[in-house]
């Protein structure tokens with residue numbers, strides 16, 4: 001029974017591993033083709049935000065009436081300087097951020113307007129389509145599944161369905177995407193099995209898959225060592241005659257076979273193939289043959305055959321040695 005259990009596990013694990021290997025192969029070939037591809041559909045353009053400080057009087061940052069932040073930086077938006085007060089410093093840029101902006105020349109709190117967002121998006125786009133009205137959207141965002149901060153979105157009705165996502169506070173471009181980029185993202189997700197969008201290699205699904213691969217190897221090793229029928233040493237040398245009565249012919253066939261071969265293998269060597277979906281692993285139960293009623297029965301046969309079938313001498317060809325089942329009826333009755 002252990003052998004049958006192992007064979008079943010091995011079969012399903014092999015299917016799982018094979019499917020993922022197929023995905024790796026397909027997506028790997030896709031990435032490989034990308035490297036040689038001249039098919040670049042991006043309409044992305046760099047936006048120059050930086051301006052000039054000389055001649056401008058910066059407002060003293062200590063004089064700004066706001067709770068003390070954990071970090072202060074000077075950021076530029078469309079040529080104007082702003083103080084950015086950070087109230088947290090997340091590990092990744094897409095984690096939730098708590099920030100405020102102040103005009104660096106007046107010290108007044110500042111909020112970007114939809115018109116300024118539209119202007120930045122227009123500068124970031126080199127195509128011919130016109131952008132939609134900017135919309136401030138909240139996570140979850142389909143094009144940026146990991147993003148936890150609200151973003152401005154501007155869509156362009158071009159042939160690539162381009163969309164630009166901009167920081168809610170500064171208006172800086174976070175992502176410029178289109179249908180080609182979306183397909184690339186899907187390929188990456190499949191390749192790295194990152195269906196939850198964690199962005200890491202070491203996620204639970206990879207660990208489960210690695211464990212499944214180890215189990216596949218272990219069950220394969222077990223089946224290699226214990227998977228075949230035990231071969232009685234005493235019978236190993238002398239060939240025996242396997243007599244096969246075919247329902248379709250009057251004359252039986254007599255084959256010289258090794259007594260240590262299974263009926264399934266012995267027949268296969270003489271080009272007689274028994275029905276099978278598992279190639280003799282004992283999991284499909286299809287390779288039925290008619291032996292004599294007193295032929296020994298093993299656990300695998302008990303699992304696949306009814307008591308009535310066993311009593312009438314039906315056995316599995318991959319579980320019987322030719323030395324124990326020398327008279328066959330095909331097909332079985």
Ligand code: FES
Pocket residue numbers: 264275276277278279280281282283284285286287316317318319
């Ligand atoms: S059980 Fe599948 S070939 Fe015997």
